[in-house]
Amino acid sequence: xxxxxxxxxxxxxxxxxxxxxxxxxxxxxxxxxxxxxxxxxxxxxxxxxxxxxxxxxxxxxxxxxxxxxxxxxxxxxxxxxxxxxxxxxxxxxxxxxxxxxxxxxxxxxxxxxxxxxxxxxxxxxxxxxxxxxxxxxxxxxxxxxxxxxxxxxxxxxxxxxxxxxxxxxxxxxxxxxxxxxxxxxxxxxxxxxxxxxxxxxxxxxxxxx
Numbered sequence: 001x002x003x004x005x006x007x008x009x010x011x012x013x014x015x016x017x018x019x020x021x022x023x024x025x026x027x028x029x030x031x032x033x034x035x036x037x038x039x040x041x042x043x044x045x046x047x048x049x050x051x052x053x054x055x056x057x058x059x060x061x062x063x064x065x066x067x068x069x070x071x072x073x074x075x076x077x078x079x080x081x082x083x084x085x086x087x088x089x090x091x092x093x094x095x096x097x098x099x100x101x102x103x104x105x106x107x108x109x110x111x112x113x114x115x116x117x118x119x120x121x122x123x124x125x126x127x128x129x130x131x132x133x134x135x136x137x138x139x140x141x142x143x144x145x146x147x148x149x150x151x152x153x154x155x156x157x158x159x160x161x162x163x164x165x166x167x168x169x170x171x172x173x174x175x176x177x178x179x180x181x182x183x184x185x186x187x188x189x190x191x192x193x194x195x196x197x198x199x200x201x202x203x204x205x206x207x208x209x
Contacts (some may be wrong), residue, residue, distance in 0.1 A: 021114055023136070024069055025062035025151075027158040029105060033093065035063040036072050040086045040094055047081075070108050106163050110187045114139070115156050119180060119188050122166065126179035129153050160184065 026032055035049065043049045050060050064084060067073040072090035075082040086094070093104050109115045114136065121127070121135050133149035136156075144152070157178050160166030165184035171177050180188065 021112070022065070022069065023114055023152040023155050024065035025058070025155065026066035027155050029159055029162045031063055032066050032070070032072070033101070033105075035060070036067050036086060036090050037094060039064075039067065039073055039084045040091065044083050044085060045078075045081060070112055072108070102163060106165060106183065106187065109159050109163060109165070115159065116188075118153070118156050119160070119165070119184055122178065122180045123185070123188060126169075126177040128171075128175050128177055129157065132157065132178065 035053075038049050038052060043052055046057065046060055046064060049064065050057055053060065055063075064073070067090070068075060068084070071087060072093060073084045074087050075084050089104075089108070093101055093108075096104055110119070117139050118132060118136060121132070127135075129150050130146070133144075133146070133153035136153050137144045137149040142149075157166060157168075160178075161168055163183075164181055165187065166178050167181040168176050168178045
């Protein structure tokens with residue numbers, strides 16, 4: 001089940017914005033918001049963020065990548081690495097109430113193609129992490145090991161459960177099954193995905209795009 005080329009395109013203003021998608025190592029939605037706030041506070045490089053958080057450089061890179069993949073930050077290429085800055089969407093997340101932030105982030109993750117793909121797969125019924133990881137591996141047309149595809153699936157499943165889009169329960173022998181929750185099913189049944197990120201944040205977000 002290879003991914004069709006159009007799944008890796010985002011349509012905007014009648015054109016096609018080409019960009020690759022990856023699944024960053026960032027399991028916590030609260031963590032994503034926390035790193036977004038650090039960037040908004042002026043800690044605009046990986047090294048500056050690393051100075052003010054009690055996390056490894058690898059963890060910092062994973063959460064910054066998550067913010068970028070979700071359209072919450074932009075980046076500008078510098079001589080050494082990137083300078084990061086919050087997008088309009090990112091600032092909207094930070095300024096929202098707790099309830100409003102959750103609703104915005106639900107919209108944001110559902111506009112992220114790998115997440116929407118796994119949600120669509122769950123429409124057919126509950127799956128364990130192994131099945132979902134194999135699905136993602138095939139969707140990306142990748143040659144991931146079992147450890148890798150389970151880790152990548154775990155990121156998206158964590159986002160979904162934390163935002164009440166997915167729910168999980170234990171089956172026979174303690175196997176954890178994931179399924180769409182009512183809110184996730186409602187998002188999936190909408191005719192088109194949320195594209196606030198593109199309408200308000202893409203233009204000038206990343207000078208490489």
